[in-house]
Amino acid sequence: MKKRKARLVQGNRACAEGALAAGVRFFAGYPITPSTEIAEIMSEELPKLGGKFIQMEDEIGGMTCILGAALTGKKVLTASSGPGISLKQEAIGYAALAEIPCVIVNVQRLGPSTGGPTSTAQGDIMQARWGTHGDHPIIALCPSSVYECFTLTVTAVNYAEKYRTPVYVLLDEIIGHMREKVEFPDISELEIIDRKRPDCPPVDYLPYKIDKTLIPAMADFGTGYKWHVTGLMHDETGFPTGKPEIIDAQLKRLMNKIEKYEDEILLWEDIETDDAEILIVAYGSTARSAVEAVENLRTEGIKVGLFRPITIWPFPEKALRSKLENVKHIIVPEMNYGQLSLEVERVCKDKAPVSGLYKVNSLPLSPNEVMAKVREVL
Amino acid sequence: MKRWEFRLSGTGGQGLITAGIILAEAAVIEGKEVVQSQSYGPEARGGASKAEVIIDTKKINYPKVVIPDVLLAMSPEAAQKYGSEIKEGGTIIVDSSFIENFVNEKAKVIKIPITKLAKEEIGKTFVANIIAVSALVGLTKVVSFEALKEAVLNRIPKGTEEINIKALEIGWRWAQEKV
Numbered sequence: 001m002k003k004r005k006a007r008l009v010q011g012n013r014a015c016a017e018g019a020l021a022a023g024v025r026f027f028a029g030y031p032i033t034p035s036t037e038i039a040e041i042m043s044e045e046l047p048k049l050g051g052k053f054i055q056m057e058d059e060i061g062g063m064t065c066i067l068g069a070a071l072t073g074k075k076v077l078t079a080s081s082g083p084g085i086s087l088k089q090e091a092i093g094y095a096a097l098a099e100i101p102c103v104i105v106n107v108q109r110l111g112p113s114t115g116g117p118t119s120t121a122q123g124d125i126m127q128a129r130w131g132t133h134g135d136h137p138i139i140a141l142c143p144s145s146v147y148e149c150f151t152l153t154v155t156a157v158n159y160a161e162k163y164r165t166p167v168y169v170l171l172d173e174i175i176g177h178m179r180e181k182v183e184f185p186d187i188s189e190l191e192i193i194d195r196k197r198p199d200c201p202p203v204d205y206l207p208y209k210i211d212k213t214l215i216p217a218m219a220d221f222g223t224g225y226k227w228h229v230t231g232l233m234h235d236e237t238g239f240p241t242g243k244p245e246i247i248d249a250q251l252k253r254l255m256n257k258i259e260k261y262e263d264e265i266l267l268w269e270d271i272e273t274d275d276a277e278i279l280i281v282a283y284g285s286t287a288r289s290a291v292e293a294v295e296n297l298r299t300e301g302i303k304v305g306l307f308r309p310i311t312i313w314p315f316p317e318k319a320l321r322s323k324l325e326n327v328k329h330i331i332v333p334e335m336n337y338g339q340l341s342l343e344v345e346r347v348c349k350d351k352a353p354v355s356g357l358y359k360v361n362s363l364p365l366s367p368n369e370v371m372a373k374v375r376e377v378l
Numbered sequence: 379m380k381r382w383e384f385r386l387s388g389t390g391g392q393g394l395i396t397a398g399i400i401l402a403e404a405a406v407i408e409g410k411e412v413v414q415s416q417s418y419g420p421e422a423r424g425g426a427s428k429a430e431v432i433i434d435t436k437k438i439n440y441p442k443v444v445i446p447d448v449l450l451a452m453s454p455e456a457a458q459k460y461g462s463e464i465k466e467g468g469t470i471i472v473d474s475s476f477i478e479n480f481v482n483e484k485a486k487v488i489k490i491p492i493t494k495l496a497k498e499e500i501g502k503t504f505v506a507n508i509i510a511v512s513a514l515v516g517l518t519k520v521v522s523f524e525a526l527k528e529a530v531l532n533r534i535p536k537g538t539e540e541i542n543i544k545a546l547e548i549g550w551r552w553a554q555e556k557v
Binding site for chain 2: 178292
């Protein structure tokens, strides 16, 4: 594969470069540690590509501004952390219901509230799923390396466009701020997806039409297609409705459009799972400690493996269940007090007991801590 | 080559994260595997600052230093906080401009008046981090002087080449005298 020369690159920079490679040409935001570098880099690079960067008056403005730009046909990105992501929640719900493609990078920091601006954490796993009110679909991708910060941001932009949905890229402070030697793929080797646009005359256009793809074509504002966008429940035309049968049909389509395509959305990695009796389920920077633990314990003959969900939401439950044949115990290390472990327990509890290994004190979970936990359940 | 773990510690504003990036970029130039990470407080200046660099020939999983082979301490607070965390037989470089009476029985302690040298021989304290990283490489030979020089020249602002090369030479000279 043709690659660029090896460079030392920071995780946050890799996200920005991935977004640009995927065709993002609009960024609005309100810089906040530990995500600030993403805004900085976008502010430098977007004007060179004919794109726009706007530093908004606040976090809410940053989120709503990218939705406006997305409606004009742009691929859009914002990035934030901690309290910033909390402030964006209402607009993320708006994007989910109005089906506006957008990507939100959340570089997780210690919370709640202002918490620890420069400290690592994985406390926003459930916020990514349920941070905004009401049932809604969401996609969240979780990189474990600088390389994946690039490739998964490309994937996030593609998913947003293809499924007309908000997509999170969930980093943690370690992944966002660390630098690694990387060689990113050339742009010509990437699959880039653009949203489906209408091929009918403007007069026939229905922005929320229900067909068998479940994903309606999306017209760019300013191209002659006039349509209504609202956060209220709406019918096929986009205008508000109170009719229960229409609300029901549209909301079911909204929920099912992600479920229908799960086979092409779900991503995961597994290491040494074939004969594993103890399975570690880990993601983000914590998965790196888990890999180290698996490699070390395997040299002692301990049958331990790792399942790493890369799409945290939707959760790759069938894939995880397929790895449980010999598993006697599951361990979920997380830098929170047990968030993804709830999901792992839901999926696996009839097969094996699930133990959490939780740490929330601004420090990472080390390989030694993971190994100690494995030995504890042996 | 063995796995090397470096911890560069001091105060925010001393350029330790830049020094860590330069060391890591020198390793990339030589085709080695490398991860650089950092921790610092929310302050723009002051407060504790720490950069970590791991250099290996194998893939690096855990990106943080577990127990450093080499510690650089550029402030009394950093020496106090990290001074006892060192591998048996490791190397500790202290900036003797700020740190007096430092002892560690497990490691070789190398005292270099880094900031004083930057001030007196170059007239700019901001090159202290370059003197430090050069001494660090000079003592360990983890990368070549040429790779380090290339990394420094890639990273620094135009017009500062001369003073940075001078800083590299000072650090290297002190390291050779201390070996």
